[in-house]
Amino acid sequence: MWQKTFAFIVIPLVLVSVFFGIYSAGSDHFAALFTDYELDINLWQVFCLFVLGFFIAFNYWNYAVEKLIYKNNHFLDNEFQKDSRIPKATYSFLDLSAERMSGVISFVLLNILLIFFIITYNYEQFYETVKTPVQLSEETHERVNAVIISIIMAILVIMFYFKSGFNFDPKAGLLKILAKIWIFLNAILVMSAAVKNYEYIVNYAFTYKRLGVFAFLLLSMIGLALTFIKIQKKKRNIFLVNTMVWYFYGTILVCSSFNWGGFITSQNMKRKDFAVNYHLTSVNFSEKALLKYADEKNDQKLKKTLQTKVKKETSKTFLSKIIYYQTIQ
Template sequence: MTIFFFIYAQGSNHFANLFRDSELEFQPLTFVVVAIIGFYIGFIFWNFGVERFIFKQNHFLNNDFSGLMKIQKPSFSFLDVDSERTSGLVSFSALNILLLIFITTYNYEQFFEVTKSADSLSAETHERVNDVIMSIIMAILVILFYFKKGFNFDDKAKSLKISAKIWIVLNAVLVISASLKNSEYIVNYGLTYKRLGVYGFLTMALIGLFFTFIKIQKKKTNSFLFNQMFWACYGLILVCSYINWGGIITSNNIKRKDFAENYHLVSINYNEQILLDYAEKNGNSEMKNQLEERIESYQKESFLSKILYYEFIKIKKEKS
């Protein structure tokens, strides 16, 4: 329904105007009644009315192999099991050598070549991080292909497993190299949302490699990896939502000699308290007035639109 609402709003100005100036009033009793009805309907549907299709497909999401899936069968009719095992070993061995060469050249370009400007350093950093992430995605896909079924229980596949684990470790080294480069970039030019986002993507990449290693070590299904990554991604987003990244960015950059006041005033969120203290310390009355007006406007919002950050500023101001 929400998707259709936005589609219709984009397609008709009159439809959008019907809701543009509307205001919501919070009614506690109505909210409680609607919440109870919603939870009741949700409980009835998911516990007593789950579609049979979902039950039939549920076994594909198991973390552990069933008895039949442990039997090794060739992936292709023209390639027997021994040949497939050998091809996997040759492929991972060649890829390990290739990745070692790539890590060497990658680190040389990152840490030993002189970069001319901030723009070129930014472009190189993001381009190389993208390459690292794509490399890891491809690495995990290859591992999922070879360890989707019987090779997990094949006694003759020990060399194949060792080669795959080495590849995972090398990819982890690649992630650490990219993190160091991003850290160097931050030290030279300060924090931004995008530079913090790079750490987020690299963290997810490391988590993916970790669970891929566990999948091979503990003989888990491919679904295990997707299940764990789903929860890891959800957990990471949940944890990050509790952190005031704008405050962290401003607190870090405000110590720099090249601190850009206008950039942090316009482009960074939830840093008004830090900038207010900065403006008072430096006697910048124009910035102080602008910040106070912004804070006051947020504090005047209706109950459903209030932001706790600005309420805490209000409490702090009253106490002082």
């Protein structure tokens, strides 16, 4: 009885509670189901402590790192070994059938919860009254953060259930279908956030953060697609880590090779509400494009400011004082 209670009630309730908290952070109507609920965590302090702890631990155990990596390198394989493809329970106190039923109940409840959240999320985004730009900006970023955290948690939950020989359980067909439905619903959530961000850009122009939102949502969608492949192809959990690292690295390479400041300037110049001062102070703008804009608008003040800036930039030398000037004969 204790085993069934833990598998059928405790685990599903814990998962539902966690996702209830995430969804409440991204939807006011959804959060209205609770009163006086707040998750007070300083993520910056947690990150700094994590980096500091990792730095100290790595330097303290540095002499043993190399041997440890070689010894455990086989754990980074994407494919299961033949001897690990036998379905077996993860924990000694929970048999395979109970663990399987726990996953079915959890995914049924999470699918229902996510459907309700998608409805409230889209209602708030597309059907509520128009708000001020500041309010819309804050709410958009809060909701996108909630979506990204939700996707990460969804992938972790799937990794929790689809591990080791459990992937080869012949009776886990229903669990796999429910997991794939959950992945599909999370993809709908990502697309809803992307549409809202695009609408936000159409109404209030391009910025670095709004373009960054698209990058994070794209990575979230890639993560969901890889999770689907992991279930379909029966890959190990480390497959997600190995593959996502390369996609994240590739995204950074692609983004670093593109002049986003020039793109933002050229696109926003087409708007009637083009904010010149914002682009002069907060964007790595294109001087050539702004000079053309100043000529078209006959803005002598802007033209003079740009010419002064260009003159200062062209007068700078690339030669090193220490290497060149002080050693020349």
